[in-house]
Amino acid sequence: MTIPNDTDDTLALESQLCFALYSTQLAMNKLYRGLLRELDLTYPQYLTMLVLWQRDRQTVSEIGEQLYLDSATLTPLLKRLEVAALITRQRSRQDERQVEIALTEKGRSLREQAKAIPHAAGCAGQCTPEEAAELRDALHGLRRRLDRQ
Amino acid sequence: MTIPNDTDDTLALESQLCFALYSTQLAMNKLYRGLLRELDLTYPQYLTMLVLWQRDRQTVSEIGEQLYLDSATLTPLLKRLEVAALITRQRSRQDERQVEIALTEKGRSLREQAKAIPHAAGCAGQCTPEEAAELRDALHGLRRRLDRQ
């Protein structure tokens, strides 16, 4: 009697951490699309604004280091934020290779509206702050290990 | 004496679960890009193959329900898998609106190569199976709550 040789679930979709991560990120993105509609920002644009609200006047690569994005992604994104009059982009005097990104008054003032977002997102995810923090730390840990590869 | 009115870290990038999710997904994607290079698959294409390896002959929307993707994303992706000769696409006889996706022999046989992927990914993430399972379940739970919104 032969044992069926392919009943193992190694490749089962739902068993895989990578798919849990992928599909949850899709769901989170969808949630934020709704929350960010009134700010007229996409999710990556929102992240970029978070970086600048924490510290104004940063170069493209400084922003990229924090978001894990490179200039191929950021340059067009930043141009759109510039068109939206939320930031300015100008070549650094000291080093003409660098481009300094700075908030406009409009960009700074958008922060007030944005303050409501994290709480709204937390409610939607029905997470207690403790649950959210635990999951966040587990994810950051995983990311750190993946980055080392 | 005035207390600075904006030292709260509500909007701090690293404190937010959504960014942990976003950046970890970027890192995971990067890992899989490397692992999948020899299979000549992108990550979403790999997920689609997982779905078909679990059950052959499914319609576009059946695949979409499992991956949380709609036809706008899947139709072009499936066309590329068809060009790669991994699947066939043909209109259902019973219901001409539906398109049935079926594996080719080449598509079926790719499964053998793919079996090594989950283990390789687990090693890269340096997760014990228990850690991975726990994080996976926490993420599926969060996704379920987000989907209800």
Added chain:
DNA sequence: TCAATCTATATCGCGCACGATTCAATCGCT
């Protein structure tokens, strides 16, 4: 000094995601 090298940003091409729309096939109802 000036050529080789390195660095920061930009550009190009491709493949997702997805909102909005279109179109054909099917269903439901009278």
Added chain:
DNA sequence: AGCGATTGAATCGTGCGCGATATAGATTGA
């Protein structure tokens, strides 16, 4: 039977991500 509503897939437009390449400016060293 026939017509409005629904459904399944495709199409279009926009915005990421990112590998690969380009380009201009800065740095290094013989």
